Amino acid sequence: MTADMGSTLRELRQASGKEAKAVARSAAMSPSKLSRIETGKLSPSVMDADRILTALGVSDEVRAGLIEVARREATEAIAWRSYRRTGLHHHQDAIRAVESDTTVQRVFQPSCIPGLCQTPEYIRAILDRKELTEDIVTRTVAARLHRQSALFDSTRSFRYLITESVLRWRLLSPPEMAVQLDRLTTLSRLPNVWLGIVPLSAPMSEVSTSSFIVYDSRLVIVEIPHAEITTTEPKDIELYRAKFDNFELSAIVGDAMRNMIEGIRDEFLKEQETAWNRRPESA
Template identity: 55%
Template structure:
């Protein structure tokens, strides 16, 4: 059941109950305007919203459980990469930039690649070339990602990154460029409002680094899978990602320990370049 179907179903249930929208909204602890937006699919309802609306309407517990689960499912939206490519990958960079302008706290976990906000131009190009874009689209997307990096210097925001150690060793570009990429991570880590941590291979782990994800404030999680970008907004699901992030945060190296680990890997890349 998508958002439109859910809204229509709630509107039909209310109409069948004979209760006016204002009365249902008041009992559901929301404004009539919010209820109208939910019923007309202009606002995605949370599972809590749905439960309150259905309680106000007076349906059975079984119906409430069914519709609350439908609301939870509709709060997860996936957009296939092939669709993003069709409309222009650079537009995805613009959308991300708009989200980052509005947020106060960003928490990003990355077990596969250097996070986009920390990437050098050479690293960005190497990553994006996998998508078989035209040179024009590639240039626009690279520029879009570089423009997004301006958020790193907004000290009104709290930016927290967790990267696993294999990311630092994964050879996306030539050794000298990898060394430059690691230098950039160290440089950004010295900003007072930026916290970068590395989960070292030597640490005993109690969780699995399944995939990358980004948490913006406490309201939205973006997950990148092989075929699509998934957006999660249900509070219960968001809390799962926050718990996972904080678990890896406790296992990760920070500050000078983190920079010492990066410097060691960087120096190996430089020695390899010299002897290559």
Template identity: 55%
Template sequence: MNRSELGAALRVLRQASGKEAKAVARSAVMSASKLSKIETGKLAPSADDVDRILTAIGVSDGVKAEYMEAARAVATEATAWRLIQRAGLHKAQKQLQAVEARMSLLRLFQPALMPGLLQTPEYMRAILSRHDDLTEDTVRRTISARLERQQVLYDTSKTLRFVITEPVLRWLIVPPLVMAGQMDRMITLSRLPNVDIGVVPLAGPKHDIPNHAFVIRDDRAVSVETVHADVVVTDPKDVALYVAKFDGFTESSLSGDELKGFLEGVRDDLLQQRETG
């Protein structure tokens, strides 16, 4: 089944359900024009798009499983960051919020930047304000949407696991005081019963390379952050590669009381830099 056939099949399912396109699009958290392009084969849907459409239509579990298998077979989707920005960064945060509302397990590896779900508002602003082409209104709306998205951290029906590398904590792309605030934020969040945070220290032998950031959701899909695009991988064999990579980094990461002491040490270093800078 190619993307045109998949889109046509989704249209047939929607029409058979008796639901209007606008209603399905609204429930699937996408525009009516996007749904129309998917149904007419003009736009290749991601596996997540298909999942949301099928859920909105209300198909049986058996039908859903069949179409999700077809969707994963045709998709490794890359969306350029410039297109995400053009559509609205705050809208992208809303879409991620909808995805995270449906998941039960998130595993996130980040070797370069503090994960968005852990960021303080000050860190968000400092990162976003680096981009001269973002207006103050865009920055404000994106921060607001990301803060709203962070409510998933307090949903105990979900498990959220984060592994970052030590350079994330020491790369001063933001002022030392902002980074010190991030240390306190991480310590606080690490106490939540459903949140696990690990840091891979620079010291000690390593058995893998932190190539790039990635997010695994429910063993179903992986989002890979490259310089130019967000790439979504859904083939089960490829997903398994990322799960194994995440597990390897987890084994060599600091957690619990050891993590707390490590973060406090980094925070004290940052505060000292601020005082002597």
């Protein structure tokens, strides 16, 4: 079946008149990877198929059918070690390609600041815990920062739900955490960015288990400690949309949300000031 999927993608590309290099570039993958997919040597993941079909500009009907084929064939859970082996910066490019074709992105994040809202220091703090080489860390930080330009595209909408614990989780020094929270407050004022915070004191009807991202109504990515799970199954998408909506009911938004962020920011700054005042005076 893999060969059939690959040959179908190749035939669609040839019918479109587009060169393989151009399609690979638009799909944020190497020409060699596209070649392996087209020749049946590599089974495309759901994300691979989605990006290729987007680059080809096929109809919604054709796209839905082939995505379903890819969904049945592909391994839905891809271990993080696989991304580390091929280069996390390449995975950032792949995510950017999916984001570029998304009108509304919904993110629920109970463990860290959402990627498009992270400062360079915050990104590096996360990556430094993954035992990566300095070169890969630097390239991945740059790739994620490049993705953040999407926030300033007024034709797209971003809806973020995070838990209060995310604001307090100390991945950086107090002053660096204060800078990160300031950035979050600033981004929350963009007209196409909606931010809600689920406070620890709120009664909950859902269990906060894993972070997930919903791309329109066509794709969901779920992040668990050892892998990233991708699904295009309508019932799965409906499940995560419902979870997002339920968490949203408990969220603090608008000025109250910004007041909460600023209050926690001030706690970090006060902590830093106290630490400085406790330093012994130099002789």
